[in-house]
Amino acid sequence: MKKVVLGVTGGIAAYKAAELARLFVRGGADVHVVMTEAAIEFIAPLTFQVLTGHPVYVNMYADRSGEKINHIDLLEGTDVVVIAPATANTMAKMASGLADNLLTTLYLAARCPVVVVPSMNADMYEHQAVQDNIRRLSEYGCHLMDPDAGELACGVYGRGRMPDPLDINAFTRAVLRPKDFSGLKTLVSAGPTREPLDPVRFLSNPSTGLMGYALARALKERGAEVILISGQTHLQPPAGVKKVDVTTTEEMFDAVFGHYKDCRLVIKAAAVSDYRPMEVSQQKVKKNNDLSTIELARNRDILMELGKEKGDRILVGFAAETEDVFENAQQKLVRKNLDLIVVNNLKEPGAGFAVPTNRVSIIDRSGEVENLPLMEKEELAHLILDRIAGML
Numbered sequence: 001m002k003k004v005v006l007g008v009t010g011g012i013a014a015y016k017a018a019e020l021a022r023l024f025v026r027g028g029a030d031v032h033v034v035m036t037e038a039a040i041e042f043i044a045p046l047t048f049q050v051l052t053g054h055p056v057y058v059n060m061y062a063d064r065s066g067e068k069i070n071h072i073d074l075l076e077g078t079d080v081v082v083i084a085p086a087t088a089n090t091m092a093k094m095a096s097g098l099a100d101n102l103l104t105t106l107y108l109a110a111r112c113p114v115v116v117v118p119s120m121n122a123d124m125y126e127h128q129a130v131q132d133n134i135r136r137l138s139e140y141g142c143h144l145m146d147p148d149a150g151e152l153a154c155g156v157y158g159r160g161r162m163p164d165p166l167d168i169n170a171f172t173r174a175v176l177r178p179k180d181f182s183g184l185k186t187l188v189s190a191g192p193t194r195e196p197l198d199p200v201r202f203l204s205n206p207s208t209g210l211m212g213y214a215l216a217r218a219l220k221e222r223g224a225e226v227i228l229i230s231g232q233t234h235l236q237p238p239a240g241v242k243k244v245d246v247t248t249t250e251e252m253f254d255a256v257f258g259h260y261k262d263c264r265l266v267i268k269a270a271a272v273s274d275y276r277p278m279e280v281s282q283q284k285v286k287k288n289n290d291l292s293t294i295e296l297a298r299n300r301d302i303l304m305e306l307g308k309e310k311g312d313r314i315l316v317g318f319a320a321e322t323e324d325v326f327e328n329a330q331q332k333l334v335r336k337n338l339d340l341i342v343v344n345n346l347k348e349p350g351a352g353f354a355v356p357t358n359r360v361s362i363i364d365r366s367g368e369v370e371n372l373p374l375m376e377k378e379e380l381a382h383l384i385l386d387r388i389a390g391m392l
């Protein structure tokens, strides 16, 4: 996302658009703001000018500095137009092709993706006329983001609030992703498995599911159908992903194999417990039982079993290592019949469990190792998909 035109219309949420502009700029985009006359009643153009480093355009014929502006020039090289907040009035004009200000004129001429973020009073939002306009804008190819429900600035509760700028930023980035996994049936496993000892205790590991959820979201953004088999986590599943909750390794095994037949790509990011207690007490084990050893039974290796029935699927595994990192990972890749293995050295700062970042190496079947720098798991997820896309 190199160039963004941010359209701001006259709603109370216009103040949040300043934060959005900042996020776009921080993400490396060149941001040009176009406001309607009504918007400047809510927030000063100077705010956006300072945040973006560019003049703000309101009028069709001249910017605030008196320089002439042509809407076509403004669109030159633009990757995306984002209209946030979008009032009922501006959406009505857009839906009927009215071009009576710079923003609506620009919309008609835009050939890049257009993101529209409606924001208004809940009763207005529900009105049939507004809903019809939203539907029409979708039909015209705009990417509509649903407003949030909650307390609105006008004091009522309902749906109409402009979403958090962070979410609008993520939505916009998702719109711009290549749809190179379009229609592909995929399965991602994520999070830890838990093996109960008794009703209140279990064996597990510190996985939070962040990496697997990031992969599921990235796949969805790139057009895939995604089944997310998830151990216990506190994460919200990405929108549009089918989530199957499991607790133990055996449950994960059954869930994964239950969906394996239809999937072309399987990414096993779950941190699976290799052992389970031989006996599970139905009652809480009391401390005066003098328990000093727990006998363990080995769990089946899900990925290994998947590898035996691989067919023409792509199988991607993870490896968490603390020593002989590459040798161990490479052996896992061969033993489990994988196409790629993503290995993290748990001793590296910022890598591994329960942190938003990871530092990994990717190893392919030919043994080639790609060492990647420390990065956010979201970014890493897309990078892993870039490598997989090359194999499809």
Ligand code: CTP
Pocket (backbone or CB within 6 Å): 249, 268, 269, 270, 271, 272, 273, 274, 299, 300, 301, 302, 303, 304, 316, 317, 318, 319, 320, 321, 332
């Ligand atoms: N895995 C699995 N089923 C298991 C254990 C692991 O599907 N019972 C998968 C993980 O989801 C991961 C890969 O296998 O994609 C490697 O997991 P890891 O824990 O690093 O390796 P293990 O095979 O368990 O080997 P070890 O514990 O000896 O390192």
